[in-house]
Amino acid sequence: MKITTAVIMAAGLGSRFGKYTESIPKGFIEVGGKAMVVRSIETLLSCGFKRIIIGTGYKKDSYEELAKQYPQIECVYSPQYADTNSMYTLYNCRDVIGNDDFILLESDIIFNKVAILDLISSAWENIMLITPVTKFQDQYYVEYDDDFVLTNCSTDKEQIVYKGELVGIHRLSSSYYHSMCEEYAKVLEDNPKMGYEYQLLWMSQHGYPIKVLNDNNVFWYEIDDVNDLDFAEKNIIKRIEN
Numbered sequence: 001m002k003i004t005t006a007v008i009m010a011a012g013l014g015s016r017f018g019k020y021t022e023s024i025p026k027g028f029i030e031v032g033g034k035a036m037v038v039r040s041i042e043t044l045l046s047c048g049f050k051r052i053i054i055g056t057g058y059k060k061d062s063y064e065e066l067a068k069q070y071p072q073i074e075c076v077y078s079p080q081y082a083d084t085n086s087m088y089t090l091y092n093c094r095d096v097i098g099n100d101d102f103i104l105l106e107s108d109i110i111f112n113k114v115a116i117l118d119l120i121s122s123a124w125e126n127i128m129l130i131t132p133v134t135k136f137q138d139q140y141y142v143e144y145d146d147d148f149v150l151t152n153c154s155t156d157k158e159q160i161v162y163k164g165e166l167v168g169i170h171r172l173s174s175s176y177y178h179s180m181c182e183e184y185a186k187v188l189e190d191n192p193k194m195g196y197e198y199q200l201l202w203m204s205q206h207g208y209p210i211k212v213l214n215d216n217n218v219f220w221y222e223i224d225d226v227n228d229l230d231f232a233e234k235n236i237i238k239r240i241e242n
Contacts, residue, residue, distance in 0.1 A: 001101070002048070002120065003049075003101050003102060003103060003119075003120045003171065004048060004049050004050040004051065005049065005050070005051040005052075005053065005097070005100040005101065005102040005103070006044050006049050006051070006052050006053070006102055006103045006104075006105065007052075007053045007054075007055065007090065007093055007097060007102050007103070007104050007105070008027075008037065008040060008041075008052065008053070008054045008055065008105055008106070008107050009055050009086050009089050009090060009104070009105070009106050009107060009196070010025060010026075010027045010037060010054050010055060010056055010057075010063060010089075010106075010107035011055050011056055011057025011058060011078050011081040011084075011086075011089040012025075012026060012057065012058060012081070012086070012107075012108075013026075013057075013058045013081075013082065014026030014029075014058065014108070016224055016225040017029065017224075017225055017226060017229075018226065020226065020229075021058075021059075023059075024059055024062055025056075025058050025059040025060075025062050025063070025107070026107060026108050027040075027063075027107030027108060028059075028062055029223070029229065031110055031223060031229065031232050031233060031236075031237055032232075032233065032237035032238075032240075032241065036107060036108060036109070036110055036223065037054075037063075037066070037107045038066075039110055040105060040107070040109075040111075041066075041070060041072075041073070043111070043113050043116060044103075044116065045070075045072065046113065047113065047116045047117060047120065049072065049103075050072060051072060051074065051100065052070070052072045052073045052074070053073075053074045053075075053076060053093055053096055053097060053102075054067075054073060054074070054075050054076070054107075055076050055078060055089035055090060055092060055093050056075050056076065056077050056078065056081075057077065057078045057081020057082070057089065058081055058082075060075065060077050063075050074096055076092060076093045076096050078092045080092075080192070083192060083193075084192045084193060085192070085193045085194055085195050085196075086106075086195050086196045086197075087184055087194040087195060087196040087198070087199045088188070088192060088194075089196075090104070090181075090196050091181050091184055091185070091188070094177075094178065094181050097174075097177065098174075099174045100174055101125070101171075101172065101173045101174050102171075102172060102174075102177070103116060103119055103120065103169065103170070103171055103172075104169070104170040104171075104172055104196070105168060105169040105170070106168040106169075106222075108168075108222060108223050108224060109167070109168045109169070109220055109221065109222045109223070110220065110221050110223065110232065110236065110237065110240050111167065111169065111218065111219065111220035111221075111240065112218065112219045112220070112239075112240055114215070114217045114218050114219075115129060115167065115169050115215070115218045115220060116169070118213065118215055118217065118218065119169065119170075119171040119213070120171070122171065122213060124171070124211040124213070125171070125173040125176070126170075126171065126172055126173055126176045126209075126210045126211060127170060127171040127210065127211050127212070127213050128142065128150055128166065128170050128197075128200060128210055128211070128212050128213070129166075129167045129169045129170060129171075129213050129215060129218065130142045130163075130164035130165055130166055130167060130212055130213070130214050130215070131164055131165060131167060131214065131215055131216070131218050131220065132164050132165075132214065132216060133157075133162065133164060133165050139155070139165040139166065139222075140153050140154070140155055140165065140166035140197055141153060141154055141155070141156075141157040141160060141162035141164070141165055141166075142162060142163060142164050142165060142166055142212060143160045143161050143162055143163060144163060144211075144212040144214075147209075148211050148212050148213075148214075149204060149209040149210070149211060149212070150200065150201060150204040150209070150210050150211070150212050151204070151205070152201065153166065153197060153198075153201050163212075163214060164212070164214045166197060167218060167220050168220075168222060169220075170200070170210075176203075176208065176210070179203070179208055180199055180200070180203055180208070183199070183202070183203065183206075183208075184199050219239055219240060220240075221236045221240070
C-alpha cells in the first residue's frame with residue numbers, strides 16, 4: 001500500500017536562531033524566499049501525500065494558520081514542548097496517526113524530492129535515511145551492519161564506525177511506530193528529553209530492527225542557526241531546486 005501520510009516534527013523553540021524565532025517557529029524561516037516547512041509540504045503533496053500531521057509546540061498558531069491554506073494538514077499541539085523533546089512530540093501524535101504507515105521528517109531541513117520518492121518506493125517497511133558524510137555541522141553519525149540494520153548512532157563520529165549521517169527523514173510502519181510508543185512510555189517519566197532518533201536506536205538494538213538506506217542521490221541540508229541559513233542561501237538552495 002502506498003504511503004500517503006507524513007508527520008513533521010515542529011515543536012522546538014529554535015533558540016539558536018536568536019531574533020529570527022522571536023515571532024515565528026523555526027520551520028517558518030525562509031530559505032530562497034520560501035519557508036522551510038512550506039517547501040517540505042509542497043514536496044510531499046507533489047509525491048501524492050494526502051495527510052500531513054504536524055507536531056507543534058512553540059508558536060503553534062503559525063502552523064494552525066498554515067493549515068487553513070492546506071486541507072491536508074492536521075496540527076497536534078504538545079503543551080509540554082518546552083520540557084520535552086522530539087520523541088515526546090512524536091508520541092503525542094499517536095492518536096491522530098492511528099494505523100497509518102508514514103514518513104517522518106523534521107521541520108528544519110531542505111531536501112530534494114528524491115528523498116521522499118526513494119523512501120516510499122523501498123521494499124523495506126522501516127527505514128532511517130542517511131547520506132554519505134559530506135557536512136561540517138553537528139550531525140548524527142550512523143553505523144549499520146552488513147544487513148543494513150541500524151547498530152549505532154552518535155554526534156561524536158570518533159565513538160562509532162560511521163557510514164553516513166542522519167538526514168532527518170524516515171519511513172515507519174504503523175506497527176513499528178506503536179511499538180516505539182509503547183517502549184517510550186516506559187521511560188517517559190525518567191527521560192522526557194529523549195530525541196526520537198535515540199528511541200529508534202534503542203528499538204533497533206532490542207529486537208525491532210530498522211533498516212538504513214544510504215542514498216547517494218539525496219541532497220539535503222539541515223538549518224539550525226543563522227550561519228547554516230547563510231550557507232544554504234549561498235550554496236545549497238539552487239541545488240535543491242534543480
